[in-house]
Each structure stands twice: as structure tokens, then as C-alpha cells.
Amino acid sequence: MHSHDHHPHDHTASADKSDAPPSYYEIMETAVRELLIEKKLITAGEIRRQIEVLDSRTPALGAKIVARAWVDPEFRACLLANGRTACEEFGITFYDDTQLIVLENTDKIHNLIVCTLCSCYPRPVLGLPPDWYKAKPYRSRAVKEPRNVLAEFGTAIPEDVEIRVSDSTAMVRYLVLPQRPVGTEDFTEEQLAALVTRDAMIGVIKVNLPNEITV
Amino acid sequence: MSSISKDTSAISTLGLRVVKATGEEPTFKAGDSVKVLIRYPVGHYRVPTFVRGKRGTVEMLIKPQGINNEEEGFGRNAGLKGHYYRVAIPMTELWPDYTGSAHDGLRIEIFETWLERI
Numbered sequence: 001m002h003s004h005d006h007h008p009h010d011h012t013a014s015a016d017k018s019d020a021p022p023s024y025y026e027i028m029e030t031a032v033r034e035l036l037i038e039k040k041l042i043t044a045g046e047i048r049r050q051i052e053v054l055d056s057r058t059p060a061l062g063a064k065i066v067a068r069a070w071v072d073p074e075f076r077a078c079l080l081a082n083g084r085t086a087c088e089e090f091g092i093t094f095y096d097d098t099q100l101i102v103l104e105n106t107d108k109i110h111n112l113i114v115c116t117l118c119s120c121y122p123r124p125v126l127g128l129p130p131d132w133y134k135a136k137p138y139r140s141r142a143v144k145e146p147r148n149v150l151a152e153f154g155t156a157i158p159e160d161v162e163i164r165v166s167d168s169t170a171m172v173r174y175l176v177l178p179q180r181p182v183g184t185e186d187f188t189e190e191q192l193a194a195l196v197t198r199d200a201m202i203g204v205i206k207v208n209l210p211n212e213i214t215v
Numbered sequence: 216m217s218s219i220s221k222d223t224s225a226i227s228t229l230g231l232r233v234v235k236a237t238g239e240e241p242t243f244k245a246g247d248s249v250k251v252l253i254r255y256p257v258g259h260y261r262v263p264t265f266v267r268g269k270r271g272t273v274e275m276l277i278k279p280q281g282i283n284n285e286e287e288g289f290g291r292n293a294g295l296k297g298h299y300y301r302v303a304i305p306m307t308e309l310w311p312d313y314t315g316s317a318h319d320g321l322r323i324e325i326f327e328t329w330l331e332r333i
Contacts, residue, residue, distance in 0.1 A: 099277065101301070116263050143265065146306075147315045162318040163306075170261040171281040171299060172324045 053095055057127035061092055062175060063196035065125060067189045069102075070180045080104055083175060087125055094124045103166060104177045105203070110157050112150070112165045112203035113174040114142035120168040122175045126198060133202065143167060153204040176203040183209055241298040242327055247273045249302060249330045259288030262329050266321070270333060271304035274322065283326055298327045 022030070036042045065087060069076040079086040083100030094100070100122060103111035115121065116139050121129040132138050141149050146163050150156070157163060166174045178200040184192060199205045227233045243249060253268040261284045280296035306319040313319070 097281070099279075116265070117261060143321055144310055145315070146319065159316050161316075162320070163315065164319075165306075165321050167263065167321060167323040169263065170284055170324050170326065172277060172301070 054123060054128060057123055057125065059126050059196075059198035059201065060193075061127075062122070062125045062198070062201045063193040065090065065092075065175070066177060066196045066201065067193035069177055070192055071189050076177075079177070092125055096124075097171060098124075099172045100125070100175060101166070101172055102175050102177050103164070103203075105179045105206075107161070107179075109162050109164055110150075110203065111174075111176045112142060112146055112163065113168060113176060114139060114165060115168045116140065116143055117169050120173060122173040122201075124173075125175055126201060130198070150204060153199065155205050176201050178203075178207040181207050181209050238295075238297055238327075241276050241300075243273045243276070243298075243300055243330060243332070245273055245275050248333045249273055249300075250333045251302070251304075251325060252329050252331060254329075256285055258285065260285040262325060263323075265309060266304060266323060266325075269304050269308050271302045271308065273330075274301045274303045277301055277324055281326070283328065285326070285328070299324045300327070300330065302330070 033047065037044055065079065068090075069079050075086065078089070079102050083102040084094055084098075086102075087100060088094065103113070105111055114133075119129055119134040121133065123129075138149065143165050146165050147157060150163075168174055178196065180192070181195065184195070187195075195207050195209065197205070197207070200207045225233055225235070248270065249272070250270050251262065251266050251268060277299040281299050282292055283295070283297050286292045286295075302323055302325050304321045304323065305317070306313045306315060306321065307317055309321060
């Protein structure tokens with residue numbers, strides 16, 4: 001182990017990362033990146049540009065899509081028919097070959113998304129996935145005991161509601177269209193969008209009104 | 216697994232016969248019962264081990280066609296594409312000791328070469 005293990009104070013996760021020696025995969029990433037640049041296959045500027053692309057994608061985009069689908073039945077139908085083209089009409093570009101299937105939660109069906117193999121995620125509409133989404137406990141348990149996983153997120157799904165876990169493995173990405181909460185009939189589209197969180201679009205929680213959030 | 220012998224010619228709306236290439240038409244359609252093959256190729260492929268050998272139902276054909284990851288991993292693809300299907304597999308099929316509702320299920324996209332008709 002390394003000498004800094006003996007430091008008496010706690011490191012925050014991010015401080016730890018910069019102090020610790022790079023991991024095997026970090027070294028491999030650096031080596032491959034430097035080789036690609038050295039061989040002039042890509043440039044450092046292109047890498048920076050792609051980071052900028054990803055940084056511009058946040059759950060706020062997905063929330064706007066969901067809110068529009070709630071208020072506009074025609075858009076909702078387009079979104080469910082082809083998630084990618086519906087988002088593109090909104091100006092959300094897809095910078096890769098992935099398709100987007102939007103999964104609608106109903107009184108009878110609750111959808112949950114996972115990538116058991118790695119970290120496939122609807123990045124064009126939600127940005128980077130949370131760390132737990134990429135970690136093995138979530139990836140393995142979401143497909144094996146989804147009801148327990150949901151319960152740990154505080155989400156109780158009745159027995160008579162079917163749980164559908166979509167495992168994103170190759171060319172398709174998924175976005176959950178949560179149910180519009182009861183009591184939001186008078187909300188504007190903007191107010192609705194403010195209720196929609198990243199976790200609700202992954203399917204680990206429902207969309208709640210602010211005063212319904214349980215601790 | 217392919218459907219080589221199937222006659223895929225069709226009369227186009229122009230009134231002339233058009234013969235389609237092997238693999239151009241999807242082998243399966245929504246509602247078909249399928250089984251995920253058990254095989255262990257070397258390299259990059261996108262079929263998790265926990266679904267291999269499991270039975271399910273084709274829910275939909277995914278459009279457009281996609282690249283076969285298994286071939287692509289070796290740079291052998293030459294731009295050829297094939298069909299992916301969204302396959303529904305009951306949780307009770309995946310996990311005999313599944314404790315949730317019997318209606319719970321998995322949905323996963325599987326490339327045509329990994330499916331057999333049952």
C-alpha cells in the first residue's frame with residue numbers, strides 16, 4: 001500500500017483521486033490517448049471538444065423533454081414512437097450511432113434502466129451517468145432483484161405493477177418517461193420540468209411533488 | 216443461424232421483382248419465441264452471460280439495422296449491418312428463485328446471430 005494511507009485526516013473522494021497513483025485503466029487510457037495524438041489520429045483539441053459536448057448534456061434537457069411529453073400528446077406519441085428523432089426535433093443532437101427508446105411508466109408498468117455490461121446511458125439527453133449507475137452493485141442487482149433495489153431508493157412498487165428492466169447493451173439507449181404526478185394540472189411546462197430529476201428518468205424513483213418527498 | 220433458403224424476393228411498387236440480399240429481411244418478428252444461444256466467442260460482444268440459454272419473446276425489431284459488435288471488434292465488419300431485436304425475458308426465466316411479481320421481466324437488445332427460434 002502507499003505511504004499516504006497513514007495520513008491521519010480524511011480525504012474527500014476528489015482529493016484522493018489527485019493524490020493517489022493512477023489506476024491500471026487510467027494509465028491505459030493515458031497511454032492510448034497519447035499514442036492516438038502522437039500518431040495524429042486525433043488531436044488534443046478534439047478530445048477537449050468532446051468533453052465540452054458531454055458537459056453540455058445534463059438532466060435538464062431530459063426534464064424538458066418529459067415535461068413537453070406531459071403537456072403535448074402529439075409530441076408524446078412521437079417521442080414514444082422514436083425517441084431519437086423526437087429529441088432531434090427539439091434540437092438535441094445525437095453525436096453517435098445510438099438509438100433512443102423512451103419507456104413510458106403507467107399504472108401497470110414501471111420501467112427501470114441499467115447497463116449490466118458497462119455504463120451505456122442516454123448521454124445525449126442526460127449527460128454523464130451517476131457513479132452508482134456504473135458501479136457493479138447496481139448493475140448486477142437491478143436485473144436480479146429490481147424490487148429490492150427500488151426499495152433502497154425509497155420506491156415501493158405494488159405487486160400488481162409489472163417491473164420492466166431494460167438492459168442497455170449495444171446500440172439502444174433508454175429514457176424513462178415518468179408518470180406526471182397527480183396535483184400538477186395547473187402547473188406550467190416549466191414548473192413541470194423543474195420536478196423531473198435524473199433518477200426519475202433512470203426509473204429508480206417516481207416524480208414527486210416537492211412536499212411529497214420522503215426523508 | 217441464418218435463413219439462407221428463404222425466398223425474399225418481392226414485387227416492388229414499380230411492378231418489377233426485387234430480390235433482397237441475404238440478411239436484409241429480419242429473421243424474426245414481434246411475438247416470435249426465441250432462445251438466446253450459449254456460446255463463448257473471444258473478443259467484444261454485447262450479450263451478457265446471464266441471458267445466454269434463456270427463452271424469451273421478440274417484442275420488436277429495432278430500426279435501423281446495426282453493426283454486429285462481435286465482428287466489429289475484430290475490424291471484420293466491412294460496413295455490413297444486421298438486425299437487433301428487443302427481446303422480453305421473464306425474471307422467473309432468468310432467476311428460478313426470483314421473489315418479485317411473476318409479471319416482472321427484462322428487456323434486452325440482442326443481435327440476430329445470437330437468437331434461435333423455438
